[in-house]
Amino acid sequence: MAEVTGDQMLRILSALGSGPRLRIVASLVPGRNYVSQMARDLQISRPLLHLHLQRLEKAGLVQGHLELSDDGKAMKFYEVTPFAVSLTPQAIAKAVETLSSDVERGEGE
Amino acid sequence: MAEVTGDQMLRILSALGSGPRLRIVASLVPGRNYVSQMARDLQISRPLLHLHLQRLEKAGLVQGHLELSDDGKAMKFYEVTPFAVSLTPQAIAKAVETLSSDVERGEGE
DNA sequence: GGCACCTGTCATATTTTTCTTACACGTGGT
DNA sequence: ACCACGTGTAAGAAAAATATGACAGGTGCC
Numbered sequence: 553m554a555e556v557t558g559d560q561m562l563r564i565l566s567a568l569g570s571g572p573r574l575r576i577v578a579s580l581v582p583g584r585n586y587v588s589q590m591a592r593d594l595q596i597s598r599p600l601l602h603l604h605l606q607r608l609e610k611a612g613l614v615q616g617h618l619e620l621s622d623d624g625k626a627m628k629f630y631e632v633t634p635f636a637v638s639l640t641p642q643a644i645a646k647a648v649e650t651l652s653s654d655v656e657r658g659e660g661e
Numbered sequence: 662m663a664e665v666t667g668d669q670m671l672r673i674l675s676a677l678g679s680g681p682r683l684r685i686v687a688s689l690v691p692g693r694n695y696v697s698q699m700a701r702d703l704q705i706s707r708p709l710l711h712l713h714l715q716r717l718e719k720a721g722l723v724q725g726h727l728e729l730s731d732d733g734k735a736m737k738f739y740e741v742t743p744f745a746v747s748l749t750p751q752a753i754a755k756a757v758e759t760l761s762s763d764v765e766r767g768e769g770e
Numbered sequence: 771g772g773c774a775c776c777t778g779t780c781a782t783a784t785t786t787t788t789c790t791t792a793c794a795c796g797t798g799g800t
Numbered sequence: 801a802c803c804a805c806g807t808g809t810a811a812g813a814a815a816a817a818t819a820t821g822a823c824a825g826g827t828g829c830c
Contacts, residue, residue: 558683566678568748571671571760572818578757581750588776600819602778618777624827625776637748639677641690641741648687651680681788697806709789711808727807733797734806 556637558651560612561644564637567611572596573604577632580614584631587616605630665746667760669721670753673746676720681705682713686722686741693740696725714739 556564567573575594579585587605591598608614609630616630665673676682684703688694696714700707717723718739725739 562678562680562683564748565674565683568753569671569675569678570817571762574667574671574674574753574757574760577750578754581754586776597820598777599779599821603818620827621776623775623829626826627776628778632750634750635748639673639744639746639748641686641743644677644683645687645690648683651683653680679788695806706790707807708791708809712788729797730806732799732805735796736806737808 556647558647558649561647562651563611564613567607567613573608576601576604577608577613580630580632584629586627586629665756667756667758670756671760672720673722676716676722682717685710685713686717689723689739689741693738695736695738
């Protein structure tokens with residue numbers, strides 16, 4: 553992950569440039585968790601958390617997968633991706649070379 | 662700059678999480694420049710550039726100072742600060758510990 | 771059947787961010 | 801005086817992000 557495209561870097565930075573989302577990532581560092589529980593822990597509504605998680609996943613910072621618990625409930629667990637991005641003026645200059653004029657946050661992969 | 666407070670990190674990330682602002686920083690890497698010239702180079706209006714530069718400066722990523730040219734014109738030159746922020750899940754977890762509930766972008770130094 | 775828990779998404783309102791237009795000021799040169 | 805160039809900032813429109821509530825589905829248990 554040392555090398556990232558401009559679009560990818562922008563996606564990462566704008567995903568991380570938000571208080572709530574920083575907290576979400578931080579909350580997953582000790583270990584994985586499932587959506588409803590996170591919503592309670594972080595005191596935010598589940599639909600909103602869902603939105604934030606989507607954005608973070610699209611940036612490749614977290615990853616979620618559905619799992620069936622013993623009592624048959626479908627639960628979506630999220631965990632942090634072990635990313636490492638070095639933020640320097642030079643890295644930015646390099647990334648900007650491959651930056652699309654318009655970055656849409658949709659449907660990628 | 663290896664150690665940053667949560668608020669500072671959030672300010673940096675949200676300042677950098679924008680296409681235009683990434684381009685602005687990148688444009689200053691080769692060397693300093695003054696506002697009106699940058700606006701022409703980057704094809705954005707001067708007031709808007711002014712706004713972006715303020716935001717970047719508040720995050721400590723660029724620095725500007727007024728200078729008087731030979732023909733007496735007051736020109737504001739900007740240059741990049743040689744920052745280096747390492748973005749990892751652990752760094753974020755640490756930063757979040759010192760994150761205010763509400764970060765205002767005003768008046769800080 | 772009720773209830774509890776889990777998941778997802780839609781429609782909507784609210785708040786921020788982004789950007790433009792228009793104005794203020796200053797200098798020096800024609 | 802006027803024009804060209806530089807600075808700053810305030811007001812308002814336009815676009816995007818943020819957040820809520822209501823609804824859909826699923827399972828198992830009393």
